[in-house]
Amino acid sequence: PFRTAMAGMARAVQRAASRTPVPPSRPIAPSARAISLSAPRMPLCTRGLSTGAEHIEHAVGAAADLAAENERLKLEVGALRAQAVQAAAAGATFARRSGAVALPGPAIKPGAEHGARRRVPEPPGGEAGYSMFVGAPRSRFTPELAFWDPSADEPLPSPMPCFRLIDDVGQVVPGAEAWLPDLDRALCLRMMGAMLRVSEFDKVFNQAQRQGRIAFYLTSRGEEACSIGSAAALSDSDWLLPQYRELGSALWRGMSFTEIANQATANALDPARGRQLPLHFGSRQKRIVYVKSTLGTQLPHAAGIGYRAKMMKGKDQVALTYFGEGCASEGDVPSAFNIAAVHGCPTIFFCRNNGYAISTNAKDQYVSDGVAPRGYAYGLPALRVDGNDVLAVYAATAAARAIASGTPAPGTLRGGAARGVTRPAILEAMTYRVGAHSTSDDDSKYRTEASPDSGWDSERSYWEARSPIVRFGRFLHAKGWFSVGNEEDIRRTARREAIDALNTAERVGRPPSEFMFTDVWDQPPPALRRQQHELQQHLARHAEHYPGFPS
Numbered sequence: 001p002f003r004t005a006m007a008g009m010a011r012a013v014q015r016a017a018s019r020t021p022v023p024p025s026r027p028i029a030p031s032a033r034a035i036s037l038s039a040p041r042m043p044l045c046t047r048g049l050s051t052g053a054e055h056i057e058h059a060v061g062a063a064a065d066l067a068a069e070n071e072r073l074k075l076e077v078g079a080l081r082a083q084a085v086q087a088a089a090a091g092a093t094f095a096r097r098s099g100a101v102a103l104p105g106p107a108i109k110p111g112a113e114h115g116a117r118r119r120v121p122e123p124p125g126g127e128a129g130y131s132m133f134v135g136a137p138r139s140r141f142t143p144e145l146a147f148w149d150p151s152a153d154e155p156l157p158s159p160m161p162c163f164r165l166i167d168d169v170g171q172v173v174p175g176a177e178a179w180l181p182d183l184d185r186a187l188c189l190r191m192m193g194a195m196l197r198v199s200e201f202d203k204v205f206n207q208a209q210r211q212g213r214i215a216f217y218l219t220s221r222g223e224e225a226c227s228i229g230s231a232a233a234l235s236d237s238d239w240l241l242p243q244y245r246e247l248g249s250a251l252w253r254g255m256s257f258t259e260i261a262n263q264a265t266a267n268a269l270d271p272a273r274g275r276q277l278p279l280h281f282g283s284r285q286k287r288i289v290y291v292k293s294t295l296g297t298q299l300p301h302a303a304g305i306g307y308r309a310k311m312m313k314g315k316d317q318v319a320l321t322y323f324g325e326g327c328a329s330e331g332d333v334p335s336a337f338n339i340a341a342v343h344g345c346p347t348i349f350f351c352r353n354n355g356y357a358i359s360t361n362a363k364d365q366y367v368s369d370g371v372a373p374r375g376y377a378y379g380l381p382a383l384r385v386d387g388n389d390v391l392a393v394y395a396a397t398a399a400a401r402a403i404a405s406g407t408p409a410p411g412t413l414r415g416g417a418a419r420g421v422t423r424p425a426i427l428e429a430m431t432y433r434v435g436a437h438s439t440s441d442d443d444s445k446y447r448t449e450a451s452p453d454s455g456w457d458s459e460r461s462y463w464e465a466r467s468p469i470v471r472f473g474r475f476l477h478a479k480g481w482f483s484v485g486n487e488e489d490i491r492r493t494a495r496r497e498a499i500d501a502l503n504t505a506e507r508v509g510r511p512p513s514e515f516m517f518t519d520v521w522d523q524p525p526p527a528l529r530r531q532q533h534e535l536q537q538h539l540a541r542h543a544e545h546y547p548g549f550p551s
Contacts, residue, residue: 131162131386132452132462133430134355135325135362136370139384143176145395145412147381147403147425152415156376159369162430163396164386168466170474181395185481191232191390192476193490195224195469198248200494201257205264205278208502209439214264216278220245222388222434225468226352227322228252229393230427234320234401239305241289241298241321244279245352249322253286261501267508273515296330299323299349303336303424306345306404310422318404320348320397326357328371334378340424341379346404348397349375349426352387354433361446375426381413387429388468391475400425432463510549513539 131139142161148154165176172180183191202219209217220227227248231240240249250260263281266274272282272290282290289305292298302321309317327333328351340347351371355362368374376382381403385396399412406422436443448459456462464470476482517524517532524532539546 131430133162133353134432134448134459135353136160136162136384136428136430137452139370139430141173141386143173143179145179145383145399147383147399147413148376149381149413149415150376150379154414156373156382158373160372160382160384160428162384162386163392164389165392165395166389166471166475168471170471170476170478172475179395181391181398183391183394185479187232188476188481191228191394192469192472192482194228194248194252195390195472196487196490197251197257197494198224198228199469200491201247201260201498204495204498204502205261206435206439209278213502213506214278215266216439217264218244218279218438219435220247222463222467223352223354223431224248225390225393225472226350226387226429226431228468229390230320230322230350230397230429233394233397234318235316237287237317238401239287239289239302239309239317239319241302241305241319242281242291243295243298243322243324243327243352244277244291245324246291246322247279250281250283250286250288253283253288255281255283255286255288257497257501258504259283261498261505262508265502265505265508266510267505268511269505269508270511273511273518275515295327296323296332299333299336300339302347302349303340303343303345306340306347306422306424307343309346310344316405318346318348318401320350320401322350322352324357325351325353325355325362325371326360326365328374329357329365334374337375337378337380337424337426344422345424346406346422347424348400348404349380349424350397351426351428352431353428354387354431356433356437356443356447358437358441359446361448364446370428370430372426372428375424380424380426382426382428384428384430387431388463388466388471390468390472393429396427396429400427431468432466434460434464434467512550 129141131137131141133139136159139159139162141164143163143165144161145163148156148160150156164173165180167173198220202217202221205214206217206219208214223245227242227246231246231249231252234240236253240246240253242249247260260279260281262269263272263276264278266276266278270276272280276290277293280291280293282288289298289301298321302319305319309315309319323333337349339345340349353362353371357365370384372382372384381400383396383400386392399409402408403413403425404422406420408419451457451459451462453462456465473482473487513535514532516535517528521528539549
């Protein structure tokens with residue numbers, strides 16, 4: 001399979017190299033998706049993960065060959081890609097300097113004044129053009145980091161613009177230099193490493209669920225920048241209230257593969273005693289509130305935690321909660337917006353709009369302009385950000401934190417704001433869910449199959465080529481900070497660690513059955529005590545059917 005994949009990629013690169021440079025209106029050649037620092041990989045077979053080391057060692061040689069071949073192919077088309085980017089930048093610069101020009105055809109409506117002028121629209125999907133995100137397909141990209149403030153005179157545009165710093169090929173977009181966060185090499189590599197670790201953990205545990213070794217799983221594939229970029233911009237003293245696709249935030253805060261594996265396997269070392277679905281983790285020590293299956297309830301809780309932080313005078317602390325565009329349809333969400341706005345809670349509402357809720361396309365979820373304008377309507381400063389751009393997510397979250405804590409940086413809040421006044425803010429991170437909602441979902445029933453742009457096999461392949469790992473990898477590679485070899489090393493190490501964590505967690509055994517009846521009542525009522533006694537009798541009679549489950 002590795003050789004087959006490599007041959008297909010080589011053919012795609014040859015086709016790209018034989019083409020003439022693409023014009024400014026199409027700055028990215030579709031076939032360039034094969035030219036990625038994160039080349040497509042065939043999933044390794046994990047049947048019998050207890051012997052996973054054998055599979056890893058078998059793949060190491062093939063992966064090394066792939067890495068070397070990928071480097072050679074990238075060099076062959078490097079000149080082509082550079083030409084395309086330069087042409088795109090030149091075209092965009094010319095359009096900005098030339099000002100407003102007349103549009104041909106229907107741009108001038110019948111009956112309009114002769115010679116009417118309009119600004120030329122940027123090319124759809126281009127680095128400075130419109131986004132193709134499922135949740136906001138006509139949102140114009142902007143390099144300006146400025147929250148839309150309901151208290152300012154400037155009205156919210158529709159559709160709301162989308163802030164980004166690096167484009168689809170990992171280059172800084174024109175005009176973004178002023179907002180680019182000043183991150184050193186160590187922090188950038190840590191962020192990249194965290195995204196790769198999430199990717200490898202997801203692969204192992206998603207495959208483990210298919211083998212019946214855990215009950216359920218949700219991957220973060222394609223959305224790694226949302227959790228990593230936001231968590232990296234916060235203080236460790238801030239509270240996180242995740243939904244269920246924030247594995248990256250937990251790892252960033254210091255939770256280990258072993259801790260997540262204990263929770264996912266519901267073993268005796270799981271602090272929740274096996275009473276939560278997999279990936280419904282939490283840690284009081286690391287200020288991560290447990291994930292809840294009752295979606296939306298984390299938002300009012302975040303408003304409450306923010307209010308407590310506000311009441312503790314002199315304490316610089318905020319709460320950040322994650323939710324999806326599907327969760328935004330829950331009644332708890334607007335209630336939380338209003339509570340936080342009225343009480344000036346230092347709370348950040350982070351909407352991860354990946355275009356698809358479970359069994360639901362975004363077009364069946366709402367017809368309005370996404371989610372951020374809803375927060376704006378309740379009085380929250382709002383910003384839409386490219387959730388596949390980890391640098392933009394970092395910068396936007398840092399700005400949101402400053403607004404929430406009453407210390408907004410100059411220019412980040414339209415209309416300005418009084419310093420020392422805490423208030424909530426909303427971020428809508430536009431991203432794409434590459435995988436199914438969960439292992440219980442068949443996304444073929446509702447996912448759009450066609451690519452949003454020509455030249456791509458499917459919508460999924462279009463977005464995989466623009467994933468956070470691919471884009472940030474190219475950015476770091478251009479700075480000389482990262483290579484294919486670095487990526488392979490991190491992936492190989494993370495995969496081995498994830499397999500070891502799974503195997504170890506499985507050997508621990510189940511929590512005692514008594515924990516099914518604790519932590520709710522101070523004094524269990526008679527009915528509950530009777531049920532516990534009946535369960536103990538059942539386990540004693542049929543012990544052979546409950547291996548590793550102490551009575």
